[in-house]
Amino acid sequence: MARPRRTTKEKLLDAAEKLFARKGYHGTSLRTITRAAGVDLALVNYHFGGKQGLFEAVIDRRGALLNEERLRRLAEMRRAAEPGYPSTEAVVSAFFDPILDFLEHADPGWHSYFALLAEVNNSPVWGKRLMGKTFNTTVKQFIAALMQSLPEAPPEDVYWGYNFLTGALTLSLAETGRLDVLSGGLCRSADVAALRARLGAFVSAGLRGLARRPQAD
Amino acid sequence: MARPRRTTKEKLLDAAEKLFARKGYHGTSLRTITRAAGVDLALVNYHFGGKQGLFEAVIDRRGALLNEERLRRLAEMRRAAEPGYPSTEAVVSAFFDPILDFLEHADPGWHSYFALLAEVNNSPVWGKRLMGKTFNTTVKQFIAALMQSLPEAPPEDVYWGYNFLTGALTLSLAETGRLDVLSGGLCRSADVAALRARLGAFVSAGLRGLARRPQAD
DNA sequence: TACTTGTTTCAACGAGCGTTGAAGATACGA
DNA sequence: TCGTATCTTCAACGCTCGTTGAAACAAGTA
Numbered sequence: 207m208a209r210p211r212r213t214t215k216e217k218l219l220d221a222a223e224k225l226f227a228r229k230g231y232h233g234t235s236l237r238t239i240t241r242a243a244g245v246d247l248a249l250v251n252y253h254f255g256g257k258q259g260l261f262e263a264v265i266d267r268r269g270a271l272l273n274e275e276r277l278r279r280l281a282e283m284r285r286a287a288e289p290g291y292p293s294t295e296a297v298v299s300a301f302f303d304p305i306l307d308f309l310e311h312a313d314p315g316w317h318s319y320f321a322l323l324a325e326v327n328n329s330p331v332w333g334k335r336l337m338g339k340t341f342n343t344t345v346k347q348f349i350a351a352l353m354q355s356l357p358e359a360p361p362e363d364v365y366w367g368y369n370f371l372t373g374a375l376t377l378s379l380a381e382t383g384r385l386d387v388l389s390g391g392l393c394r395s396a397d398v399a400a401l402r403a404r405l406g407a408f409v410s411a412g413l414r415g416l417a418r419r420p421q422a423d
Numbered sequence: 424m425a426r427p428r429r430t431t432k433e434k435l436l437d438a439a440e441k442l443f444a445r446k447g448y449h450g451t452s453l454r455t456i457t458r459a460a461g462v463d464l465a466l467v468n469y470h471f472g473g474k475q476g477l478f479e480a481v482i483d484r485r486g487a488l489l490n491e492e493r494l495r496r497l498a499e500m501r502r503a504a505e506p507g508y509p510s511t512e513a514v515v516s517a518f519f520d521p522i523l524d525f526l527e528h529a530d531p532g533w534h535s536y537f538a539l540l541a542e543v544n545n546s547p548v549w550g551k552r553l554m555g556k557t558f559n560t561t562v563k564q565f566i567a568a569l570m571q572s573l574p575e576a577p578p579e580d581v582y583w584g585y586n587f588l589t590g591a592l593t594l595s596l597a598e599t600g601r602l603d604v605l606s607g608g609l610c611r612s613a614d615v616a617a618l619r620a621r622l623g624a625f626v627s628a629g630l631r632g633l634a635r636r637p638q639a640d
Numbered sequence: 641t642a643c644t645t646g647t648t649t650c651a652a653c654g655a656g657c658g659t660t661g662a663a664g665a666t667a668c669g670a
Numbered sequence: 671t672c673g674t675a676t677c678t679t680c681a682a683c684g685c686t687c688g689t690t691g692a693a694a695c696a697a698g699t700a
Contacts (some may be wrong), residue, residue, distance in 0.1 A: 214677080228501040228547055232449035236658065246679055251679095252660060256584045289479040321547060330445055330538060333599030345605065366621045373594030374587035374629075382550030388562060404583045407636040408629040412591075414622055415628020431647080453688065461650055468689060477655095642700090649694070657686070664679065670672085 212405045215253050217243040223264045223315055227322035231261055232331075262336065265326065268319045269307075269340040275304040276344055280351060294355040295410045301348050302375065302406055303399035317396075327372065335361070354415065359417035367413045372408060426495035432470050434460040440481045440532055442541035448478055448549075463619065479553065484542065485536045486557040492521040493561055497568060511572040512627045518565050519592065526615045534598070534613075541597035544589065552571055584630045591626060 212220070221243035225234045240247045254260040271417055274419040279300040283292060326332045345368075355366050381395040393400065424533060429437070438460035444450045453474055457464045467543045471477040496517040523531040562585070570581050598612040610617065 225560030230447060230449060230546070230548070232447060233548070233655075247658090248660080249678070286532070288648065310486060310531075322547050324541075326681080327601075328541050328594055328597045328599070329447070330597060331447070331600050333452070333597065334601050334604060337599075337601060338604055342605065349605065362606070362610055362617070363611045363621060364568035365602060366617065367625060368605070369595060369610075370622065370625045373592070376592040376594060377545055377590030378586060380545045380547060380550065382545070382547050382554075384544075384551050385582060385586050387551060387555055387564065388559065389579070393579055393582045393586075399668080400579070400583065404633055404636070405540050405578060405587065408587045408633045410585060411632020411635075412625040415632075416625045419621070419624040452686075454686080463648080464688090465690080466648065473687065642685080644699080645697090647694105647696075650692090651690105653688105653690075658684100659685075662680090662695075664677105666675105668673105668675085669694105670674100 214243075214245055214249055215291070217245055218253065218260060219251060219264055219267055220315060222260050223322065224318045226261060226264060227318040227325070230325060231257075233393075264319075264322070265336060265340055268316065272304060272308070273341065273344040275308075276301060277347065278344075279304060280347060283349075292351055292355050293355065294352065294413050295406065296408050297348060297351045298371070298410050299353050300351075301371075302402075302409075303383060305375070305379070306398055306402045316421050320379040321381055324376045327376050356417045363416050363419075364413075370412060370416075371409045377403065377404065431456050431460075432460055433460055434523060435467060435470065435477060436481055436484055439534060440539065441535045443478060444480060444535040444542070447542060448474075453477075470595050481536075481539070482553060482557055485533065489521055490526070490558065490561040493518060493523075494564065497564060501568075506632055508570050508574070509568055511569065511630050512623065514565060514568045515588070515623050515627050515630070517568075518588075518625075519619075522592070522596070523615055523619045536600055537596040541593045543595045573630060575632045576630075580633050580636075582629075584633050587629060587633075588626045591622065595622065 216238065222234075222239045225239055225242060228234075236250050237247060239260075240250060250257065250260055254263055275412050280297070282294045283300045287293065287296060305320060309320065323337075327337055349364060349368050352368065353359070353361060356364060359367075378395075379400050385393050385395045433458060435456065439451075439456050442456055443460060453467050454464060456477075457467060467474065467477055471480055488523075497514070498515045502514045504510065504513060522537060526537065540554075543552050544554055566581060566585050569585065570576070570578060576584075595612075595618050600612050602612045
């Protein structure tokens, strides 16, 4: 391939990404990671300060790229939709499409990365602090855009809607294979095109349904 | 309280449920569990055959109750809606309400249990096999009912829709506290009433939007 | 009382864990 | 060429892990 040779840091991040995604933080040992990376055990502490440092670096690496691309699309969408009231579909697309594009066109590490994100997002240990550290500033801008696109909806509904949206996305990214079993092979968890065709439609309709529901509170 | 004294098995299941939910399978040691249960370490192997046996017993215990209650409501709903075409809202309610009711009215162990389910569901290790073993027969009946309620939708859309539905539910059950942070305290992850008011509306509208989307495939 | 069955205690096993510090290698500027 | 900063190797530390087998205990039956 003749790419610029991977540094030790990159080797460690790649191996850790894959293994953390498969077995979780506590289920993966540094010895397994360093063996897979072809690198000495002690180098984890040298480059990342320890196991937790490596884990957070894994989250950060692609998280930064994802944030960048998401914000780029959000801005682009805002330029396209002149008046100031973006459509819910457009906001949702700007949020999902970077993920779907990375999954389809870029290196396979993104699959592991998003599967890992799925676990982190649903974990009481990491879900709050670590997801927040990396993604909150971006996510808040998307929630604001969603509110603009649903001006009649109370903010609480949009926050809950974002929660549902993230949950639907997250389980799909986990690619557990459960969908394959339930559908008897008709659907495949890893079928990004099928996901792209449906996730946005489901979520946009859900958000609008939420905004329109009979208000009791 | 004067309840019939808890057996060793129950003490272990209760402690394990809480701790597995908080820190995951690999993040929780048998020593932590047995200490919390006030029980000797070796009794895990005596009663459950090992750590994995204990874990699966935790999933099974309340899973059986949940399945029972869900099927009861599904049958009840079918009796109420004579003609044979149940509404999507009614099916979705029969699926969600048992969980929401258990969370609100029954013993607090359900909170831990559902948080644990949320992690298991999103885990590549457990998601497929263990969730399937306990829940597949029930879930398949709900998917069939969803198909009846959306006769115009291709089966693939319903399977994917169920996937999104489960994801939205699952992240909400995890109660990670992220929603609290994002909303600046306006919403609370653990607010079951707020969840009840919104989850069904979001998901039903999402499913219908999915069924109605322009078909490309 | 003696025996049986089910349960609990105790002490220990071997293995794997994350982390560390000192020694070694490497490459680069003076 | 030497010195220095960066990176890598190696061996070991103290600790916790899940599991086990033998012994102790309790309760019910004969």
